[in-house]
Amino acid sequence: xxxxxxxxxxxxxxxxxxxxxxxxxxxxxxxxxxxxxxxxxxxxxxxxxxxxxxxxxxxxxxxxxxxxxxxxxxxxxxxxxxxxxxxxxxxxxxxxxxxxxxxxxxxxxxxxxxxxxxxxxxxxxxxxxxxxxxxxx
Numbered sequence: 001x002x003x004x005x006x007x008x009x010x011x012x013x014x015x016x017x018x019x020x021x022x023x024x025x026x027x028x029x030x031x032x033x034x035x036x037x038x039x040x041x042x043x044x045x046x047x048x049x050x051x052x053x054x055x056x057x058x059x060x061x062x063x064x065x066x067x068x069x070x071x072x073x074x075x076x077x078x079x080x081x082x083x084x085x086x087x088x089x090x091x092x093x094x095x096x097x098x099x100x101x102x103x104x105x106x107x108x109x110x111x112x113x114x115x116x117x118x119x120x121x122x123x124x125x126x127x128x129x130x131x132x133x134x135x136x137x
Contacts, residue, residue, distance in 0.1 A: 028060050034078045048077050
């Protein structure tokens with residue numbers, strides 16, 4: 001049974017803090033699972049990422065936040081995605097001659113000029129609803 005003080009603190013915790021804590025915990029657990037599965041020590045991981053072992057310990061101990069770049073490096077080194085962002089897909093429904101019609105909008109990506117370091121960037125481009133409609137009853 002929780003104390004009233006603890007419950008009051010939990011009730012007043014902002015939603016973004018709850019989300020952050022859940023995401024961070026999930027990341028740390030997944031990274032540790034992958035390290036065990038692949039037989040990689042934290043020291044070896046630090047060497048591969050050209051980081052100090054203390055920084056890896058801070059990441060996995062919750063004392064230092066991950067950056068998107070560090071998560072990308074970790075994903076590349078561990079050979080597994082650590083974050084997945086759903087692609088936007090919207091669906092608009094309307095009725096035409098007694099059928100339900102669905103117009104789809106998908107997000108596509110376009111390449112832009114390489115950055116000064118020679119890397120290409122992909123930027124999202126929302127397409128117009130296609131002329132192709134799917135029909136259902």
